[in-house]
Amino acid sequence: MTLRDKSLPAGDKDGEGRPAHVGFLLIPDFALLAYASAVEPLRAANRLSGRDLYHWSHVSIDGGPATASNGVSIRADHAVGTETRLDYVIVCAGGNPAIFQHPQTFAWLRHLARHRVRLGGVSGGPYILARANVLDGYRFTIHWEHAPAFLEDYPDLDLRRSLYEIDRDRLTSSGGTAPLDMMHAVIAREHGSELALAVSEWFLQTHVREGAGPQRMPLRERLGISHAPLLRVVGRMEQSLENPISREELARTANVSLRQLERLFRHHLGRSLGEHYLGLRLDRARDLLRQTSLSVLETALACGFASASHFSRGYRRRFGHPPRAEREKPVR
Structure with a gap:
């Protein structure tokens, strides 16, 4: 150590x-x-x-x-x-x-x-x-x-x-x-x-971790998949929430066609490429609404949405309530 x-x-x-x-x-x-x-x-x-x-x-x-x-x-x-x-x-x-x-x-x-x-x-x-x-x-x-x-x-x-x-x-x-x-x-x-x-x-620690080690599990374990090109794409998505990457660029990351990439998302994750990317951005938005004083519009922009109305519609569909209601909910 x-x-x-x-x-x-x-x-x-x-x-x-x-x-x-x-x-x-x-x-x-x-x-x-x-x-x-x-x-x-x-x-x-x-x-x-x-x-x-x-x-x-x-x-x-x-x-x-x-x-x-x-x-x-x-x-x-x-x-x-x-x-x-x-x-x-x-x-x-x-x-x-x-x-x-x-x-x-x-x-x-x-x-x-x-x-x-x-x-x-x-x-x-x-x-x-x-x-x-x-x-x-x-x-x-x-x-x-x-x-x-x-x-x-x-x-x-x-x-x-x-x-x-x-x-x-x-x-x-x-x-x-x-x-x-x-x-x-x-x-x-x-x-x-x-x-x-x-x-x-x-304390039954069979391995003492170095301080520089990662906080989160590797994507392979978090998502339960082993398809390397798909994991590269999801990794780029998670790193680019404020400025979303185009679908075409994501396909080039995986070195497959856009149609094939869509099939990979459906087969391995049970949702489309767009649905997965939108979910990541909305989850980040929920964290920002709970933990910052950013306005709804500022939160939307920080998560790659072009307008507050587009953001609010997506947020309501995913979480069942508008963004403004998030700050009224207790966090435990």
Whole structure:
């Protein structure tokens, strides 16, 4: 296992012999799996080493219990802004972090950054860090579901489509189980690869993933097909939603006639080329409507539609309601 970045400061190198204190900032609707994948390796490191290497506490925006997206609540030890010594603060967020509004949280994160507390985020947590203006000049990652909306809001930040990133005093993970791999890197850097490997083995990780690894399954597995030319076409579609590629160009990508390409879509995916491409664009539009403040027209243009009316008709046919109604629906 190769560490992503050797510059992450070690947790217990200050000569005080104390455990590193990790604060988990739990944003309402945070992703429980991503949080658990970040905190459990710390518990395992303590148990397997027989020492208190890490101490952790929970922070909520008001000091009350924080509720995850699945309804589970975790009691908070502190409220945002409470004076306590922290070595790390890891922001756990899910749901729709783009609409999170809490100036005290953003101010507290900036305060921590000025005092050189190591800041992290898992799943949607990096969105909160960006809103606090503490990611400028750092490379980082975020869950793929949040990436399109994030790029609309922060096109100039150094977003990577990786499993995790550790860049100096910032550590971010795309969520899901990827924090297990990120915390493996942290533990290895601070306490050695032997302990890190023991922690990973304890959690039945038969393979520790590199930070630069992909977030999503290969298209072959996601679609359940193995036809290479068709996979090339779908891959180009997914990468060109704002400026759709012509049907003729897609056929040239597969090196087949347009008629043959249509037959391939029908045979392998059960829908026409146009239906598949339209579905991809509408799915992206739904993500943008849920996670950004873009207008319906701006969303339509960002997903390759020439007019809001054309977009709205297609949206209603696919999802059963107009685009404007999407923002009225709760996201879980």
